[in-house]
Amino acid sequence: MSDIITAIAPVNIAMIKYWGKRDEKLILPLNDSVSATLDTNVMCAKTSVCARPDILENEIWLNGIQTSFSNQRLQNCLNSIKAIAREQQSVNEELLSWNVRICSVNNFPTAAGLASSAAGYACLVTALARLYKVKTDVSKIARVGSGSACRSVYGGFVRWHAGVQADGSDSIATQIADSSHWKEMRVIILVVADTKKHISSVKGMSCAVKTSELLKYRVQVCAPTRVKQICEAIKDKDFSTFAEITMKDSNQFHAVCLDSYPPCVYMTDVSHKIVEVIHKYNEICGAVKVAYTFDAGPNACLYLLEKDVPEVLSLIKHIFPTTSDDFIKGLDAPTTHIDLVKEIPMNPLEPNLLKYLIYTKLGNGPQVITDESHLLNAQGNLL
């Protein structure tokens, strides 16, 4: 039997969005995308894997619940890594013949509607690569699990190249800069209280590819230009350019969703209120100090610099009052209260439109952990 291998992997949030595949099966995107990888100390997926002769069928447990292994994407990941292991003769054939048990958890609420599959697949692929001792670009394998998972394979700022090859061999992620490059960058995730069932990303992007005429123009003209510009802005630590492109691309992504038929709507009135608050704040500051971005759901992700965190947190708490006594999760938040009330001409909204905030920063890529805090015991059973 194998050792228990455990890995953790980060969530990533895209500034230039991935929306639309050129190949559904290989998960090849229509355009390059760019993201930031978040600190695994605040949010991460954790996955333990083992291979044993006494496991009768491949098994996967997600957040404590056994789930079907028939998921094609999951099988693609496992099969890809095993194929490489055979090619590289990295482990013996016996290990490769055994079934696996996979146990994965997220340390952040799945209710947050945050891209947990990216962290999950990046984590799984990292653990399996170690289990089978393969040396390979794991981003390519994470990609066939969940497209954006390939970006969670690196820390800092990451670019997923759409590539041009039909087999997807050049559709990989590369690091633009590591997490130490722009130390001051902070992230606040605003989790919007929302009960609406949203259209899955898979369905939403497939509908957009089939029906949105504007997506074509985005893919051909807008996204490539923005990718180039934001990579420069990241290298130069030019926050206002970074922020403006981020906001514009979030808006364009949601515009394309709305241009789909039937339209896909992920942002709510509360999401749009957040947008309004940020634009008003930047306007009053006379500088772009905060950027918002929204994925396929109503939650906002704000990028800002550390120095502006106290003011922005107190702004958010003013406009979105809460009755929760555990409103800010994540890193220790500065408690300075700054009285923006007079300057921001916006009244507080009704309480509890936001469920909570997560305050975090950028971080590193996946890691195989060696502190023995596995999710499976030495016999390969769930702990």
Add this chain to the structure above:
Amino acid sequence: MSDIITAIAPVNIAMIKYWGKRDEKLILPLNDSVSATLDTNVMCAKTSVCARPDILENEIWLNGIQTSFSNQRLQNCLNSIKAIAREQQSVNEELLSWNVRICSVNNFPTAAGLASSAAGYACLVTALARLYKVKTDVSKIARVGSGSACRSVYGGFVRWHAGVQADGSDSIATQIADSSHWKEMRVIILVVADTKKHISSVKGMSCAVKTSELLKYRVQVCAPTRVKQICEAIKDKDFSTFAEITMKDSNQFHAVCLDSYPPCVYMTDVSHKIVEVIHKYNEICGAVKVAYTFDAGPNACLYLLEKDVPEVLSLIKHIFPTTSDDFIKGLDAPTTHIDLVKEIPMNPLEPNLLKYLIYTKLGNGPQVITDESHLLNAQGNLL
């Protein structure tokens, strides 16, 4: 002194939207647009004008309130018509030298956020053209008052041609078909309870022209194709094509608004709920029976055929319950109750998300009225 001239003019609702000018001053649009003109018996503007030597300055009264005449668009309309009158020598110079008093009212609540300026300018231009006895294409003059007003100059289905001339001489409206062509067409306007201040159309479209990259593609590729297709669908009375293009173009218009920077958001959660209900209803019917379209505000305008009105009204009343006893305004609405509850898998929402409905149909263009129901008395004073 002149006679009192009184005109009425209709509201129009665009299926292919006008959003973006190629010339701000002459109000020349970037793309052709297509609309339907609504029955003046349900909604209209009414305007009385007179010219008298004893009026010391040009005066305008809108819905009972005197308003500044310094509005450039208003002056452009008056000056254009007077210039044509001089050219055509249609009236004597004395009449042209006198100041005018203009009194205009809408017979529908301005709170409805419905394009009242289109009806208003079409009405003004019709009345002034009669006052000065000019023979001209009034659509061109209405256009310099408010772009979409040029479409209210004709009944039935109307196309506003963007034109290519720099002086706007070919940016005129033409009738696609009169209101008797497609007698079965009905309109239900859903007035959404909403207190948000929306960005004006003038500002919104100017921002889109400056900042939306997607608008370029819409103007060059999408809108021209749709205009051609919907004109054919109107001629052929092909409802499902008409409806699908209408919905797609409404969505694309709002997508372009969202792609502007900062984004313009006119639709609310309630608007999007209406969209969802219509798509679900069409899906259950297995046919496109209703189309929605949204202008620069949260209110929906539904196009449907007369035979489907009872079912759709009972659907709306089911999903959007009301406590109002005057919920349906306009034409006499069929009272048949149809039990859709079991078929539409959507529960009623909280009461009073909609303020009221206006049930109406297509109608004719502006008319000079001769029944003496003027808004000014024989002395030119307000009644």
